[in-house]
Each structure stands twice: as structure tokens, then as C-alpha cells.
Amino acid sequence: MRVRVLVRLKPGILDVQGAAVKRALAGLGFAELTDLRVGKVIEVELDASTPERARERVGEMCRQLLANPILEDYTLEMVDDLAPRGAVR
Amino acid sequence: MRFGVVVFPGTWSDCDFHYVISEVLHEPVRYVWHRDRNLADLDCVILPGGFSYGDYLRAGAVAGKSPVVEALQEFVAKGGYVLGSCNGFQILCEARLLPGALMRNECLQYRCQPTHLAVENVETAFTRGLRLGQVLTMPISHGEGKYHADPEPLREMKERNQIVFRYAEADGRVTRAANPNGSLENIAGIVNPAGNVLGLMPHPERAAEAAMGGTDGLLLFQSLLGSLVEDGSFLKR
Numbered sequence: 001m002r003v004r005v006l007v008r009l010k011p012g013i014l015d016v017q018g019a020a021v022k023r024a025l026a027g028l029g030f031a032e033l034t035d036l037r038v039g040k041v042i043e044v045e046l047d048a049s050t051p052e053r054a055r056e057r058v059g060e061m062c063r064q065l066l067a068n069p070i071l072e073d074y075t076l077e078m079v080d081d082l083a084p085r086g087a088v089r
Numbered sequence: 090m091r092f093g094v095v096v097f098p099g100t101w102s103d104c105d106f107h108y109v110i111s112e113v114l115h116e117p118v119r120y121v122w123h124r125d126r127n128l129a130d131l132d133c134v135i136l137p138g139g140f141s142y143g144d145y146l147r148a149g150a151v152a153g154k155s156p157v158v159e160a161l162q163e164f165v166a167k168g169g170y171v172l173g174s175c176n177g178f179q180i181l182c183e184a185r186l187l188p189g190a191l192m193r194n195e196c197l198q199y200r201c202q203p204t205h206l207a208v209e210n211v212e213t214a215f216t217r218g219l220r221l222g223q224v225l226t227m228p229i230s231h232g233e234g235k236y237h238a239d240p241e242p243l244r245e246m247k248e249r250n251q252i253v254f255r256y257a258e259a260d261g262r263v264t265r266a267a268n269p270n271g272s273l274e275n276i277a278g279i280v281n282p283a284g285n286v287l288g289l290m291p292h293p294e295r296a297a298e299a300a301m302g303g304t305d306g307l308l309l310f311q312s313l314l315g316s317l318v319e320d321g322s323f324l325k326r
Contacts, residue, residue, distance in 0.1 A: 014271075016197050017197070020197055064154070068147055068183070071190050071192060
């Protein structure tokens with residue numbers, strides 16, 4: 001089973017990378033840009049009997065290592081294994 | 090007093106610490122590999138700077154879960170001394186041996202420069218040879234040294250006098266201009282509540298000989314050695 005983890009800085013924590021990228025895009029003329037935050041995506045493939053179990057285990061991975069709860073929030077998303085691989089990559 | 094200098098893949102200040110301890114302080118020291126769990130012969134474990142495990146995921150994140158750092162939890166609980174500098178400080182925070190976290194410098198630049206540090210706590214084994222308000226000069230060399238803690242942990246740290254060093258001007262004034270990385274309230278170094286674990290972003294090992302531009306870094310080691318003589322740790326061995 002495949003789970004996609006999205007790790008982002010918590011709201012209220014200054015995202016200096018996001019601010020720099022936002023300035024660069026504004027410089028390219030994207031005047032409509034109002035906000036931008038940089039995060040990271042981690043794709044986890046694991047053996048699990050059910051999607052619920054997979055979520056639970058990956059949640060545990062996030063709490064122990066993948067995210068730092070002082071700075072970061074995370075969200076989990078099941079990646080449909082039946083979808084063509086090209087579409088999820 | 091026996092020192093151990095931990096080496097992770099990607100550590101870069103290990104040889105500097107080893108040199109200062111053996112050649113400048115003339116104390117026994119050995120390297121400790123990151124998979125080693127045996128710390129029983131050591132009085133003080135050093136976590137040096139560098140890029141442990143390539144800083145993958147977050148600076149210090151993978152090292153924070155390594156076998157040697159797991160063993161460190163018990164070492165610390167038994168009262169052993171730990172000094173983490175730069176990446177070592179990041180590792181101590183990731184391992185929850187110290188509160189808070191270190192993130193990307195606010196300026197986004199890697200900063201390699203001398204800094205002045207105002208001493209705020211002289212009750213720790215590492216700083217008891219110093220004067221309150223004394224200003225030390227040590228270099229920093231990092232891209233992710235912006236200290237962050239939530240308001241509640243910060244309040245607890247202040248209550249327990251856990252803030253040891255703040256970035257300051259040469260005269261000791263703590264100003265925004267003296268803050269090289271955007272750290273919360275200019276925090277440069279902290280201790281755990283028990284006072285036996287010190288984490289700081291500056292590099293004491295790079296300020297340990299006059300030829301290197303200063304010797305203020307030695308003061309931390311000399312305080313620690315003095316503490317051990319006085320509490321009888323030398324006699325116990």
C-alpha cells in the first residue's frame with residue numbers, strides 16, 4: 001500500500017524558503033500571487049492489511065521521525081495502487 | 090575525566106574536538122562510532138558539528154534516532170555530561186534531550202563568522218567558571234541555527250534558568266543586529282533542566298588556541314573539568 005505524506009511548517013511559523021520563492025515568482029511577474037509555502041512530500045510503500053492500518057502505521061512514522069511536531073504539521077493521503085504509476089509519480 | 094567524541098557519517102568537527110581535548114587540554118578522549126551503544130567508560134560525550142546523515146529529512150533528525158543517541162538517553166539520566174555544538178545541538182533537540190528546534194536561518198544564508206555570546210547562566214557544570222554577563226567570542230558556522238520554541242516551553246525554560254548563551258554585541262547588549270540567524274530572543278545555547286546537557290550553535294572547539302583567534306571555547310571545558318574535580322568524580326574512578 002502506498003501513502004503520501006505531506007509535511008508542512010505549522011501556520012504561524014515563518015517559512016523563509018516560501019517567502020524567498022514567493023519574491024522570485026513576484027519578480028517573474030506573477031502579480032496575482034498572494035501566498036506560498038514550501039513543504040515536502042514523502043511517499044511510503046508498506047505492507048498493511050487495510051488502508052486504516054497503513055494510515056495508522058505511517059502516522060506513527062510521522063510522529064517518531066518524518067515530522068518534527070514542534071515545527072511541522074503533516075497530512076496523509078492514500079495513493080491508489082490501481083492508478084497508472086505515471087499518474088502518481 | 091574521559092571524553093567521547095561521537096562520529097556520524099557526515100560529522101566534520103570530530104577531529105577538531107578530539108585535537109582540543111587531547112592536545113590542548115591533555116585529557117583522555119576516544120571516538121565513539123554512531124552505532125556504538127557502550128558509553129560506560131565516559132564522563133562527557135561530545136556531539137560535534139557537521140552534517141550527520143547528510144542532514145537528510147531535517148538537520149539532526151536521523152542522528153537523533155541513532156543507536157548512540159538512544160544510549161545517550163540513559164547516559165544523561167545517570168548524570169553523564171553531554172555537550173552538543175552546531176549539528177550536535179540540532180541532534181539533541183531532535184532527540185528531545187533539549188527543548189525546542191532549530192530551523193533554517195532567517196537570512197537563508199549559511200553564516201560562518203565570529204559571534205559574541207552573553208553568558209546568562211553560570212550555574213551549569215559547563216559555565217560555572219564564568220561570570221554572569223561575561224561576553225565570550227566563538228565562531229558560528231551553520232545554515233540551520235534559528236532556535237525556535239513555543240511560548241509555553243520558552244516560559245518553562247526561563248523559569249528553570251535553562252538559557253545559557255544569547256547572541257550579543259561585543260559589549261554584551263543583546264540586540265537584533267547581533268542575532269546572526271533569527272533565533273528566538275537571540276538564544277544561542279541552552280541546557281536541560283538537570284544542567285548536564287548543553288547545546289549551543291557556536292563552535293567552542295574552534296576557539297581553543299590563540300593561533301585560531303581566541304581561546305574562549307576552552308572556558309567551557311575548564312569549567313567542566315573544575316566541576317568534576319570538586320564533586321569528586323575524579324576520585325570515584
